[in-house]
Amino acid sequence: MDRAPLSRSFETGIKLIDSMLPLGKGQRSLILGDKMTGKTTIGTDIILNQKGKDVLCIYCGIGKTASAMGKVVSLFKEHDCFEYTTILCAPASSSPGQQYLAPYAACSIGEYFRDRGKDVFVFFDDFTKHAWAYRELSLLMGVPPGRDSYPGDIFYLHSRMIERAAQLDKQHGGGSMTFIPVVELLEGDLTAYVPTNLVSMTDGQLFLNASLFNEGFRPAVDVGLSVSRVGSKVQWKATKEVSKSLRMEFIQFKELLRASKLQASGQSEETRENLRAGKVLQALLTQPANKPVSIEIQIMSFFAKENQLFKDLELPHMQEFLTGFEPYAKESDPSLFSLIREKQVLDDEIKKRMTRILEEYIGTLKKKFQVEDEGAVVETA
Numbered sequence: 001m002d003r004a005p006l007s008r009s010f011e012t013g014i015k016l017i018d019s020m021l022p023l024g025k026g027q028r029s030l031i032l033g034d035k036m037t038g039k040t041t042i043g044t045d046i047i048l049n050q051k052g053k054d055v056l057c058i059y060c061g062i063g064k065t066a067s068a069m070g071k072v073v074s075l076f077k078e079h080d081c082f083e084y085t086t087i088l089c090a091p092a093s094s095s096p097g098q099q100y101l102a103p104y105a106a107c108s109i110g111e112y113f114r115d116r117g118k119d120v121f122v123f124f125d126d127f128t129k130h131a132w133a134y135r136e137l138s139l140l141m142g143v144p145p146g147r148d149s150y151p152g153d154i155f156y157l158h159s160r161m162i163e164r165a166a167q168l169d170k171q172h173g174g175g176s177m178t179f180i181p182v183v184e185l186l187e188g189d190l191t192a193y194v195p196t197n198l199v200s201m202t203d204g205q206l207f208l209n210a211s212l213f214n215e216g217f218r219p220a221v222d223v224g225l226s227v228s229r230v231g232s233k234v235q236w237k238a239t240k241e242v243s244k245s246l247r248m249e250f251i252q253f254k255e256l257l258r259a260s261k262l263q264a265s266g267q268s269e270e271t272r273e274n275l276r277a278g279k280v281l282q283a284l285l286t287q288p289a290n291k292p293v294s295i296e297i298q299i300m301s302f303f304a305k306e307n308q309l310f311k312d313l314e315l316p317h318m319q320e321f322l323t324g325f326e327p328y329a330k331e332s333d334p335s336l337f338s339l340i341r342e343k344q345v346l347d348d349e350i351k352k353r354m355t356r357i358l359e360e361y362i363g364t365l366k367k368k369f370q371v372e373d374e375g376a377v378v379e380t381a
Contacts, residue, residue, distance in 0.1 A: 002166075004167050004170070006230050006234055008176070011294075012292070014046070017206065018298055021221070027204070027234075028179045028180075034184070037209070039208060043059070044076075045289065046292075056121070057084060058085070058106050061087065062124065062125065063129025088109065097137065103130055106122050114166075120178070138150075154193075204228035205226060232244075236345075237346075238299050238346045238350075245306075250281060253274070280305070284318065303354055313365070
């Protein structure tokens, strides 16, 4: 065998994924969701985050419109992604044959670099269009149709391609190729033919919920229905330590929020405090598009949450914290970032330095909002 077990973390720059649904280099994950729920945005954010990390990226667009591809190209140009990224596209205007061959070509390019010891990330956008192209070709060739008019070997079509993702052992160069294909759902139907096929052959899936997206929670990943089958064994020990309870806390908060909306009578003090803490956690996990967050900042943010440093902060304070903390931390203690990346474990020295920076910044936030509140009271009077 030329493959090795997955052991290295693949940094996506998306807080919710890196903390709760971690990916490893060489893994095969899947993104599922309805139209316009941010599937492509997750893939492009991951590519933006690979800048300076010695990972070669391939964006494979299958059946995408010219306008959609234009937005991706503009984004990559704006962030200088073409230094390490290749776009391979068979647009909607191309023939079914081209759309069928596009992901295979992307795999071949990726394998070239992987076999030379490089780390490669391939984002397929999307496999639904690829399955449609293959169905069209098969029907034209007179292949007997099966379920949903797909040919009988549609499972084999994707499984043999997905299996090309791997982490090679040291004797074969130690390179890796990570796959994230996208599948578009119809009305959130996870039981459709192509989605169920792909769920069964990947090492995890990220399910994007249209309701969460419409509520303003971005990325709209449904934590309850999403899973990473590689899990925490590829995470840094530091990330594992500060995020071990996040998933359960977030799921419990969502359940409590749903129940509180149905409650007619008043809420207890404990319920109000749990809802406040849950909203702070939700704000911490919410992330705007095209702004990946480094693992070091994620560790510091979740460390602050784990150690109750956000206890007195409200939602407006959290927004200020999320936008202003990274530049403050880099200016206050620039060597801390390289130390965390080098050790990947939270020892006493790192904890002490993180606590000092966090307490200082949160203290300045509290003073700032206190002054603003006092000013508002004076104006009202």
